[in-house]
Amino acid sequence: MHKAVMTSQYNSFLEELWNEFPGLSEKEITDITDHNILWTLDEYIKAGYVNFKTGRKELYRLSILLENFAVKHNVPLLATFETEKRYKYVEDRYIEILQKIPKAWIIGNFNNPFLAKQPPKTAQVVSCDGTNISDMWIVVTKNSTGPFGLIAENMGDGQYRGFFSTNPSVIQRSIDNISKFLRISIEI
Numbered sequence: 001m002h003k004a005v006m007t008s009q010y011n012s013f014l015e016e017l018w019n020e021f022p023g024l025s026e027k028e029i030t031d032i033t034d035h036n037i038l039w040t041l042d043e044y045i046k047a048g049y050v051n052f053k054t055g056r057k058e059l060y061r062l063s064i065l066l067e068n069f070a071v072k073h074n075v076p077l078l079a080t081f082e083t084e085k086r087y088k089y090v091e092d093r094y095i096e097i098l099q100k101i102p103k104a105w106i107i108g109n110f111n112n113p114f115l116a117k118q119p120p121k122t123a124q125v126v127s128c129d130g131t132n133i134s135d136m137w138i139v140v141t142k143n144s145t146g147p148f149g150l151i152a153e154n155m156g157d158g159q160y161r162g163f164f165s166t167n168p169s170v171i172q173r174s175i176d177n178i179s180k181f182l183r184i185s186i187e188i
Contacts, residue, residue: 014136016177025051030051041065044062049164050163051162055160059137062164071100075188076101076142078105078178079138081108082109086108087106098123102122105124106125107125107126107128107133109127124184128178133181142188145166149165149171150164
C-alpha cells in the first residue's frame, strides 16, 4: 500500500495567491499598454483591482508611479527584481528613493545580496534566489487604507501577467507569503 504524497497544485507565486482569492484571476483583463489611455495612479486606485497581461514598459511606468507615491507620502516600499541586472538598471534612482522613505525591502534573484552601491540602513536587501518569488515583479507601498500595488509574474518573452490592487487583504497576503517564504518580517 502506498502513501499518497501531497503536492501543491500551484507552483507559481501568482497562482498560489489567486487560489487564495477565488475569482480574481477571472476578472477581465485591462489593456494598460501605452497605445491605450495612459492611466494615472489615481485611476488605478479608483479602479481598485485591474488584471493585465503586458510588457516591461507598462510595468516600469506603473512601478515609477508607485515609487513616486512612496516618496511623496513618506511611506514604506517593497520592490522585487527578477535579476541583479534589472536592479542595476534602476539602482541610481533607487538609492535616491531609499534615502527619502522610512523603510524599504529590496528583494531580488541576487546571487549576492550585498549590492555594490550600499543602500541606506533603512533598506533591507534580501535574495529570493531559488524561490517562486524569483519570477515576480512586485512594487507595493501604502496609503491611508493599507498596502496596495502591483503583482506580476514573468511569463517569458518580455510578457507579464498579474494585477494592480488596492485591496489590503490581497496585498497583505502577498506580503505575508513573501515574508513566510523568505523568513523575514515585512511590515508595510
